[in-house]
Amino acid sequence: MIRPLSLLIAIGLLLPYAASAEVSKVTITSRTTVAEGQAFGTTGAYEKLIGMIEFTLDPKDRHNTRIADLEKAPRGSDGLVHFSADLYVLRPVDAARGNGALLFEIANRGRKGLLGRFNRAGGSQDPTKMADFGDGFLMREGYTLVWVGWQFDVAPPLVRVDAPSADAPGRVRFSFIPDARQTDLTPADLPSYRPVGSADPSATLTVRDRFWGTPTPIARDRWQIVTANGRPQIHLDGGFEPGRVYEVDYPSTDARVAGVGLAATRDAASAFIHRTDLPVRGRYAYIFGASQSGRFLRQFLHDGFNVDEHDRRVFDVVWPHIAGGGLGSFNERFAAPGYSSFPATRFPFTDLEQRNASGERDGILIGYKPDQLPKVIYTDTSVEYWGQGRAAALTHTTIDGKRDADVPDNVRIYLLSGTQHGEATFPPNGGNGQALPNPTPQANVMRALLRAAHQWATTGTKPPDSRHPQLRDRTLVAVSALRFPELGGVGDPRGIEGPGQSVKDRFAPLPFFVPQVDADGNEVAGIRVPEVTVPLATTTGWNFRAERVGNPSTIYALLGSYIPLAKTRTERELKHDPRPSIAERYKSRDDYVQRIRSAADALVKDRLLLAEDVDNVVQRATRHWDWATGTTQTN
Numbered sequence: 042m043i044r045p046l047s048l049l050i051a052i053g054l055l056l057p058y059a060a061s062a063e064v065s066k067v068t069i070t071s072r073t074t075v076a077e078g079q080a081f082g083t084t085g086a087y088e089k090l091i092g093m094i095e096f097t098l099d100p101k102d103r104h105n106t107r108i109a110d111l112e113k114a115p116r117g118s119d120g121l122v123h124f125s126a127d128l129y130v131l132r133p134v135d136a137a138r139g140n141g142a143l144l145f146e147i148a149n150r151g152r153k154g155l156l157g158r159f160n161r162a163g164g165s166q167d168p169t170k171m172a173d174f175g176d177g178f179l180m181r182e183g184y185t186l187v188w189v190g191w192q193f194d195v196a197p198p199l200v201r202v203d204a205p206s207a208d209a210p211g212r213v214r215f216s217f218i219p220d221a222r223q224t225d226l227t228p229a230d231l232p233s234y235r236p237v238g239s240a241d242p243s244a245t246l247t248v249r250d251r252f253w254g255t256p257t258p259i260a261r262d263r264w265q266i267v268t269a270n271g272r273p274q275i276h277l278d279g280g281f282e283p284g285r286v287y288e289v290d291y292p293s294t295d296a297r298v299a300g301v302g303l304a305a306t307r308d309a310a311s312a313f314i315h316r317t318d319l320p321v322r323g324r325y326a327y328i329f330g331a332s333q334s335g336r337f338l339r340q341f342l343h344d345g346f347n348v349d350e351h352d353r354r355v356f357d358v359v360w361p362h363i364a365g366g367g368l369g370s371f372n373e374r375f376a377a378p379g380y381s382s383f384p385a386t387r388f389p390f391t392d393l394e395q396r397n398a399s400g401e402r403d404g405i406l407i408g409y410k411p412d413q414l415p416k417v418i419y420t421d422t423s424v425e426y427w428g429q430g431r432a433a434a435l436t437h438t439t440i441d442g443k444r445d446a447d448v449p450d451n452v453r454i455y456l457l458s459g460t461q462h463g464e465a466t467f468p469p470n471g472g473n474g475q476a477l478p479n480p481t482p483q484a485n486v487m488r489a490l491l492r493a494a495h496q497w498a499t500t501g502t503k504p505p506d507s508r509h510p511q512l513r514d515r516t517l518v519a520v521s522a523l524r525f526p527e528l529g530g531v532g533d534p535r536g537i538e539g540p541g542q543s544v545k546d547r548f549a550p551l552p553f554f555v556p557q558v559d560a561d562g563n564e565v566a567g568i569r570v571p572e573v574t575v576p577l578a579t580t581t582g583w584n585f586r587a588e589r590v591g592n593p594s595t596i597y598a599l600l601g602s603y604i605p606l607a608k609t610r611t612e613r614e615l616k617h618d619p620r621p622s623i624a625e626r627y628k629s630r631d632d633y634v635q636r637i638r639s640a641a642d643a644l645v646k647d648r649l650l651l652a653e654d655v656d657n658v659v660q661r662a663t664r665h666w667d668w669a670t671g672t673t674q675t676n
Contacts, residue, residue: 063308066095067319076171081180085138090130097121108300109373110207126190126202126305130321142185143323147330147337148188151199191302192378194232202305207296213375220590224280230379233272234293239265283593299376303346311349325498327358335364340371343405348413350648357498360418363462365431366390390435391446416497420442422460423582426555429598434554436663439519439636442552445511454507456567457483459580460639461601468668469603472586479601481580485654486568505648508568510556516566524618525562532585561620568649571640572662577669579604630666637662
């Protein structure tokens with residue numbers, strides 16, 4: 042039975058959960074049932090908890106010494122650093138009917154994405170109505186969903202951490218690419234680090250066409266940086282040119298201890314698993330993060346935060362999604378957590394130890410004892426191999442590019458073939474690329490991998506083997522060896538340069554490997570969803586910048602391409618398209634749909650698709666056929 046909401050709220054308001062150690066207090070300010078109290082399968086009804094967690098950290102504790110500038114933060118009378126973070130939870134009303142697993146999400150720029158990614162739901166940031174929960178997949182599976190604030194530079198009501206200030210001067214360095222000509226620009230992901238002065242002579246602004254190109258200084262009397270609406274704004278006489286890479290560097294005194302977000306994630310999860318006096322509890326803890334948040338999780342692992350202050354493993358499963366080989370600006374002085382330009386140039390890339398060109402030895406997981414290691418799942422799209430320096434290939438090759446790297450038994454690496462960083466809406470329409478954006482679906486594979494991860498953690502049943510391109514079978518190749526077909530009006534991806542192929546004093550030389558393609562231009566390795574196996578288009582992880590957003594010889598960050606097949610042989614021959622047309626490939630709509638279903642059934646057999654999702658795959662592909670062929674039919 043669901044208890045009255047008024048009673049639930051009163052308990053949360055009047056009885057904060059106090060305790061000692063790393064989590065000092067959890068206060069629930071709101072507790073309500075969701076989805077009108079409707080049951081989700083055998084799990085039953087769900088409720089929502091909103092509140093705050095208060096933390097204390099000892100800067101002298103060896104588990105906290107990796108937090109940049111923690112020793113410079115203000116301390117309480119107890120000698121500890123105090124801070125707080127937002128808490129948001131969706132859980133079964135009857136905990137005994139759940140699956141015992143806490144599924145944390147690292148909120149991307151303070152936003153919640155789990156329901157959209159796994160439940161086919163909309164983008165509500167405060168899910169309450171039944172429609173906000175999509176098809177209820179995560180609820181039927183029995184998860185308790187948890188969001189704890191980690192990022193200090195987002196505004197309420199987004200999920201955030203109130204990171205303490207650091208008494209530490211320094212310099213802010215940040216690059217950005219405008220998409221339009223403008224004279225005044227506020228970089229979207231730059232925190233509110235105020236400049237010491239608008240005309241400080243030590244401040245610099247440079248411009249270049251490639252991240253690895255030689256920066257050209259812009260005369261100091263042509264630009265200035267000021268604070269506008271609490272955020273840095275840059276004015277440039279003559280305006281910024283779209284598509285070019287600008288980098289600003291200036292002194293500031295507004296540093297924050299951004300790394301407390303790593304500790305908040307660690308300590309909240311540990312407390313919810315091991316303590317009995319808190320309102321959120323579970324037997325297992327998993328954590329998922331996409332893009333920026335996936336890079337955060339790689340940093341979290343690398344910096345040793347999957348071990349709590351009692352030397353216990355924190356998360357049983359860690360899942361960085363679409364992070365590539367990137368880390369990020371999450372735990373350093375003047376951190377810029379939202380900054381994502383060329384993060385993969387930060388060593389290390391692989392889980393096991395490697396040595397870079399400078400002789401440094403490091404690896405993401407090398408600091409853990411066997412019983413502290415989580416099970417790790419890396420999923421990447423084609424974009425992470427191609428764009429913005431994420432260099433996903435470096436997560437499974439040696440740093441010299443000579444062979445495939447060893448992948449430990451507790452790690453799985455999957456390429457979602459022919460997909461882009463975040464799938465475009467279907468049907469695709471114009472954007473900032475020269476080609477249509479890539480709408481190839483990912484969600485159904487993600488649902489299957491989540492179920493496999495849960496089985497891995499709870500029963501020891503191993504998930505499907507890694508599926509990614511490899512050097513040994515030539516499904517991973519240097520960009521110059523790509524066999525992409527010549528298509529009219531489509532830029533040649535072999536012309537895309539990589540770091541280390543030009544200016545080597547700025548970036549250490551790194552190999553640039555990408556997935557090899559078939560005669561259609563579709564990738565041959567990885568997890569190929571039915572719409573890639575049975576194609577109506579070529580779908581890629583790159584897309585050249587449209588002329589209107591500048592620099593059209595380079596690719597647009599995080600964007601893939603959708604290049605449709607010709608409908609008929611006549612159309613194909615008129616376009617000089619080497620790819621067989623739709624009419625030449627498939628006898629009919631029914632023939633196409635049957636091939637889609639067969640491809641889906643094969644993925645089910647390999648545990649890369651759930652049997653209950655096959656109909657969804659077929660329905661989506663059928664819509665694709667009708668749109669691609671310009672027909673509308675009903676069954």
